[in-house]
Amino acid sequence: MKSVNKSIILNKIRLSGSISRADIARESGITPPTVSTIVKELIHENLVVESHLGESIGGRKPTLLQLKEDGYYVIGIDAGSNRIKGIISDLVGGIYSRAEVEIHPNITKEEFLNSLSEVVEQVLKDYGQHKDKILGIGVAMHGIIDIETGTSLSSVNSGLINVPIKKTLEKKFDLPVIVENNSRAMTLGEYWFGNGGATKRFAVINIGRGVGSGLIVDNKLIHGAQGVNGEIGHVSISLDGERCSCGNIGCFETFVTGDAIVRRAKKSISNAPEDLTAEEVYRLAKQGRKEYIQVLEETGKFIGIGIVNFIHTVNPNKIVLGGGVLKSKEFLLPSILQTISERVLIDKLREETVIEVSKLGDDITILGAAALLLNELFYCYIV
Known part of the structure; x- marks a missing residue:
């Protein structure tokens, strides 16, 4: 029980930024003497420090606790x-x-x-x-x-x-x-330093040169029986699509990666340059070139279909989208959200599944x- 309490207190301090011993006890249900004993251990272990004084609600101001950033x-x-x-x-x-x-x-x-x-x-x-x-x-x-x-x-x-x-x-x-x-x-990374917070079922979908995902349930990263949980890039969404790098036909990855965007642009735009890149597609779309905007909006629809399949299978509270392709989010996101709204099974999924783009960028x-x-x-x- 002491071990569990120690992790609860340490993570309460991490998630709160600054918090008093009294607030830890009140929010966690752990007795004040136990909180004080464990906090003393965490300070000794170089994990926690006492910081500035908090606001008083009667009596002396409480000392706040923070992670010792440079402890390790x-x-x-x-x-x-x-x-x-x-x-x-x-x-x-x-x-x-x-x-x-x-x-x-x-x-x-x-x-x-x-x-x-x-x-x-x-x-x-x-x-x-x-x-x-x-x-x-x-x-x-x-x-x-x-x-x-x-x-x-x-x-x-x-x-x-x-x-x-x-x-x-x-x-x-x-x-x-x-x-x-x-x-x-x-x-x-997103769960610890970005938009994860204390979300019970939290997911990230990574779309760049490939496509993958991760799922955290009750603070635990899910791996699957053979360690391939999250390989949504290799879920087939077409029986007669392009051949994927994995060898299968019509994988989700063949519709939404940077290379897939370039292939579709070259196929649909007659004067597309031979050395076209996904970054160039985005740049031309930002210049108002409608044909390139259309390619990105179509990509957003494909991403939305993949996310709907993910929602129906995994049912997370929040999904954060990351990876290089999401740098074109102003053209992708409206189409993604519209597709999800049109295709999810019930209103509760539409209203309560949070979809965000990562703010951590390339890091x-x-x-x-x-x-x-x-x-x-x-x-x-x-x-």
Whole structure:
């Protein structure tokens, strides 16, 4: 019971920003003496600090409690298919060091692991004065991940198979390593540092070069029996569509990624440039070019159909949309929301399912990688 109470109190302080011992006791139902004892332990463990005095409601002003932001640090790695990015972050998502390397399309397993190590070495070099306070390394990796062994089993985009990320990095840096699918890591990042809050059933859908999703239920990231929960990019929405990178026909991913937007624009716009990119489609749409606006609005409809399928299957309270494609949100979102409104089964889903676009931008995945370690820390007391 003490372990559970410790996690409850620690997370109450995290979610509140600043809170008094009395408010923790009142809101959690834990007795004031127990709160005081546990808070003393958390202060001793370098996780919590006393801050400024709060407002008095009679008697002396209460001392407020906050997370000790610089009590510990974590390394977050976003292992993408064309570049690897790394950061050192504090307990509230403050970034102190960054590093990045590009990787080539036909990279070998050994080269990939060397590039991962290079990024970790660089962030440690730039901010090595606090190495003794670093809790570990979180890695967000595209593709299918064996969570227990920290192995990347398969990545369609890079072609890498059975990459021992956890084993390699732990041996080299003598730090704990957690490896997670990038979309699930994004979900954790948004939950901790963005729009997640204390939502009971919270989801993120990531739309960029590929499509994936993550789901958190009661503070727990859901993986599925074989670790492929959230691979909504490979749900078929057409029996005679284009062939997907996974080998199947008509996957959701073939309709909504950046490459899919470019293919559809080239097919429907006679004078579309040969070197057209998704970024250029967005730029031309912003200039008022109706044919490019129409391509993005059509993409929004496809995304909306995918989200409706997701809502009917998973039924989350809130869905946050992220990834590079959502940079065109002013053209996509109205079409997405209209499609959802037209197609969900009941009014309650239409009225109560919150749909938002991430405000974390390009840092959402890398912060999610950092949050992998923080999630372990903040819920480690629950047996």
